[in-house]
Amino acid sequence: MVLHPDVPLHSALFTKITAAMLLTVVVVVVVALVVHRCMMRRCTSTRSLAGMTAIVTGASAGIGKETAKDLAKRGARVILACRNQTKAQLVADYIISVTGNKNVVVCLLDTSDLSSVRSFAEEVLKTEGAIHILVNNAGIGGKEIQEITCDGFDLTMATNYYGHFLLTNLLLKRLKESAPSRVVNVSSLAHFFVWRLNLKDLNFKKRSYSLLKAYSQSKLCNILFSLELAEKLRGSGVVVNSLHPGTINSEFVRDEMVMSWWRKPFLLFARIMLRLLGKDSELGAQTTIHLAVSEEVEGVTGKYFDECKEATSSWLAQNSGLAKALWEITEADVQLAPSEIFY
Ligand SMILES: NC(=O)c1ccc[n+]([C@@H]2O[C@H](COP(=O)([O-])OP(=O)(O)OC[C@H]3O[C@@H](n4cnc5c(N)ncnc54)[C@H](OP(=O)(O)O)[C@@H]3O)[C@@H](O)[C@H]2O)c1
Numbered sequence: 001m002v003l004h005p006d007v008p009l010h011s012a013l014f015t016k017i018t019a020a021m022l023l024t025v026v027v028v029v030v031v032a033l034v035v036h037r038c039m040m041r042r043c044t045s046t047r048s049l050a051g052m053t054a055i056v057t058g059a060s061a062g063i064g065k066e067t068a069k070d071l072a073k074r075g076a077r078v079i080l081a082c083r084n085q086t087k088a089q090l091v092a093d094y095i096i097s098v099t100g101n102k103n104v105v106v107c108l109l110d111t112s113d114l115s116s117v118r119s120f121a122e123e124v125l126k127t128e129g130a131i132h133i134l135v136n137n138a139g140i141g142g143k144e145i146q147e148i149t150c151d152g153f154d155l156t157m158a159t160n161y162y163g164h165f166l167l168t169n170l171l172l173k174r175l176k177e178s179a180p181s182r183v184v185n186v187s188s189l190a191h192f193f194v195w196r197l198n199l200k201d202l203n204f205k206k207r208s209y210s211l212l213k214a215y216s217q218s219k220l221c222n223i224l225f226s227l228e229l230a231e232k233l234r235g236s237g238v239v240v241n242s243l244h245p246g247t248i249n250s251e252f253v254r255d256e257m258v259m260s261w262w263r264k265p266f267l268l269f270a271r272i273m274l275r276l277l278g279k280d281s282e283l284g285a286q287t288t289i290h291l292a293v294s295e296e297v298e299g300v301t302g303k304y305f306d307e308c309k310e311a312t313s314s315w316l317a318q319n320s321g322l323a324k325a326l327w328e329i330t331e332a333d334v335q336l337a338p339s340e341i342f343y
């Protein structure tokens with residue numbers, strides 16, 4: 001710095017401005033935290049699930065783990081549908097130890113792989129006489145560089161959407177037999193980021209790919225799927241709803257999402273923001289639990305929820321013609337056989 005007679009004055013001013021800015025940031029963060037806290041709602045239902053069976057996909061971490069724990073606490077038989085046996089078994093042991101419910105089991109499922117979905121469904125249909133609750137929760141934020149799965153799908157679309165589409169269809173027969181039953185789809189506010197759904201290129205093969213585009217599109221498809229399935233199942237006693245869980249400090253932001261060093265700081269920033277502003281996973285599971293168990297939403301179907309209340313999804317997500325078209329394309333993409341159709 002160049003020496004100057006009024007440097008002390010300048011630096012005093014500078015310190016004041018810096019302090020004012022810091023104070024503003026602190027105030028904004030605190031206000032945001034307080035507002036966020038006040039808006040958080042919990043599932044208030046005390047309903048018992050004794051004698052009922054629930055499946056939770058992606059129950060080895062975050063929202064899925066807390067959802068599974070709550071359902072187990074209510075006495076349900078809970079199947080943790082997870083891709084990592086070791087990690088899932090540790091969670092099962094933990095849930096058994098804190099709830100005292102020994103009826104918690106792991107069954108392997110990789111939602112990004114259609115053959116894994118088919119063998120999971122086969123196994124579960126063999127062992128489970130009834131399925132009352134299916135929580136389609138497993139999901140990834142995606143990766144900076146696109147990956148294509150063995151079935152030829154975009155990895156994010158496969159994990160968050162295609163796998164659950166097939167899974168739900170394969171379990172539909174049992175869900176119907178077990179009615180009243182419920183399908184809960186964990187979507188995201190991110191679905192609002194999609195302006196136009198390109199049905200001809202759902203897997204980003206002909207257009208440019210980005211992590212955010214793939215993630216938000218997969219979450220839009222979740223809602224549209226729910227909408228169309230709800231329509232198809234009207235009167236069957238099976239209800240289907242989707243939700244945004246909130247901003248949750250789970251394991252969602254993962255190292256593998258980003259490869260380039262210059263983007264790594266964004267991951268760190270995202271983690272810090274989630275830490276500061278996000279809800280913990282136990283709170284993050286409340287809307288999912290509400291839709292899975294609460295008497296308040298009995299018979300409600302084809303709706304979108306946020307903070308345990310019905311909310312408005314995007315304009316695209318409410319387009320029933322689009323939902324129908326997407327359903328038909330997806331059905332062909334996952335090669336749903338006539339013997340696998342139960343709607
Ligand atoms: N966190 C948020 O702020 C937020 C906001 C909106 C929506 N969501 C949605 O909430 C859902 C749960 O996310 P979370 O925040 O709880 O994240 P998380 O802590 O990362 O948990 C994700 C779960 O999904 C599992 N999973 C990922 N890929 C899978 C696959 N191919 N097959 C089977 N399971 C798989 C993970 O298994 P492993 O343990 O083996 O990795 C884990 O159990 C996701 O659908 C996400 O899109 C989250």
Ligand SMILES: *[C@@H]1O[C@H](CO)[C@@H](O)[C@H](O)[C@H]1NC(C)=O
Nearest residue numbers: 060083084085086087088090
């Ligand atoms: C599975 O989970 C275990 C325990 O958390 C972890 O050590 C292991 O790396 C995981 N495996 C894979 C393939 O992610």
